[in-house]
Amino acid sequence: MKSRKDEERRAAALTYKQGFYAPVVVARGKGVMAEAIIACAREAGVYVHESPELVNLLMQVDTDAFIPPELYRAVAEVLVWLYGIEQERQ
Template identity: 60%
Template structure:
């Protein structure tokens, strides 16, 4: 018996962690399908902001676990971190949440 229903594409997720003493954020979790769903679920339960960018996730999936992000992604990830800090500040002060940054990576940088 065949299933002709359209299949949902495999979801991917990457979790980053950054401590102020580190030179760059590290990939602390990554996965596809059920693992990706679990990463997202854990982040949501912990109140961690989630940003969706298929292009960025695809690039980060190439980074080994516990490895720092490559220099080519520093600016993009820095913009995401700044956005997260603005979200936290807005939530504390009751201000509107800032719009998500554009995380597209110019082809000239890759």
């Protein structure tokens, strides 16, 4: 049986800029903080991708730190998918 804590929503936000060797975790949190991260993203027009498994891994990365090499492939797949969505909108 899941406790209330197990069901608490989690979120992580990434950024990637030219010149960076990997994306950076710019925000992460659970509960109220996760809801705030998601609300800010939506207000800014940023697509919110839901992947509990990936978020759980990103929650282990310090804020303002590059993602570890073990997550490159998973994050790259999300970015490629997101790029496709953005191309369809244009």
